[in-house]
Amino acid sequence: MRDSTRLRTVLAVLLLISLTLVALELRSSGTGFTKSIRTISFNIISPFQKSARSFTDSVQNFGSTWREIRIAREKVKDLESENLDLKEKLANTDENRRRAAELDALLKIAGLGTYEIVPARVIAIGAGQDYSWTVSIDVGSKDGITADMSVISGLGLVGRTISVADSTTLVALLADPSSKVGARIGGKSELGFISGNGLPGELEFEIFDPLSEINEGDRIVTWGSEGGRPFVSGVPIGEVIGVKSSPGLLSKTAKVKPFVKLSTLDLVSVIVEAPRIDPRDSLLPPMPVIPTPTPAITVSPSPSPSQK
Known part of the structure; x- marks a missing residue:
């Protein structure tokens, strides 16, 4: 101044x-x-x-x-705001596409298996009651859900309902150590039990007949409980990734990778009515096509007339 x-x-x-x-x-x-x-x-x-x-x-x-x-500076702020809006719209679009694909898979497996289902969303994951691997879903008794019903995703078996409230349900997952499901090898009649071991990406399959043949790549499905509770028949469980035989034991065990990624669940369905006819292996994903090697063909030049 x-x-x-x-x-x-x-x-x-x-x-x-x-x-x-x-x-x-x-x-x-x-x-x-x-x-x-x-x-x-x-x-x-x-x-x-x-x-x-x-x-x-x-x-x-x-x-x-x-x-x-x-x-x-104002232009930079405007551009940053527009960029954030575009990212949110893109994320929402990708999320909607993913959920639409999951819903299509659920409807497909329910249609092929003739299961009557109630779709649901996972709203919580963690330990619950006496179980270490559980999820909560947003349907309950008002939707016709009761205890001991099968829960599936579009890829296969997730677990079973264990506790039902008015609008929510607690589900014990396959990975829980207390989980035990009657199962069989797809395409065969060999029976056994699938058990959880606390790992979301690995299950154990104990086959009843230790002399029966089981190989890596075999697929496992539910054989079904009486009356379809707690488990209906024909639901895909997983694929054998390793076989273990113990001399002297009257059993044979295999490691199974579940078809469903249990740690990233979102859309699931509760089967409220078992199918009248066992779908058997019709719900299993198609086997991967192994390309047949093409034999190499060697062309030998023909001798010219002067070489004869």
Whole structure:
């Protein structure tokens, strides 16, 4: 503020001197004395005028630059906001597509198996009651759910209902150590039990007949409980990834990788009515096609007539 007052004082003095020179110019036609005073005054005033002009230009340039910076910042904020909106829309689109695909798979497996289902969403995961692997779903007794019903996803068996409230249900997953499901090898009649071991990506299959053949790549399905509770028949469980035989024991065990990724559940269905006809192996995913190697053909050049 003090510098601004000083500048205004200097400019006022310069203006007064300029007016004095103009008055002298009007009174004189340009005598040597007046001309000398004007020249000297010009030489004195000129640097101050340049400084004042430079200061004014700097202030104007600073104001212009600050406005440009402010506008640029506002544009950056707008672009960041638009980018965030686009990311959210893209994420929502991908999520909706994923859920639509899961729902299609659920409807397909229910249709092929002639299961009557109630779709549900997983709303919580963790330990519950006397179980270490459970999920809560958003349907309950008001939707016709009771205890000991099969729960499936679009890929296969998830577990069974164990506790039912008005609008929620607790489900024990296949991975729970207390879980035990009657099962058989797809395409065969060999029976056994699938058990959980606390690992979401691995189950154990104990086959009744230790002399029966079981191989890696065999697929396991439920054989079904009496009345379809707690487990209906024909639901895919998983694929054999390893076989273990113990000499002297009257059993044979295999490691099974479940078709359902139990740690990432979202959409599931509760089977409220068992099928009248066992779907057998019709719900199993198709076997991977192993390409047949093409034999290499070597072409030998025919001898020319001169070589015969």
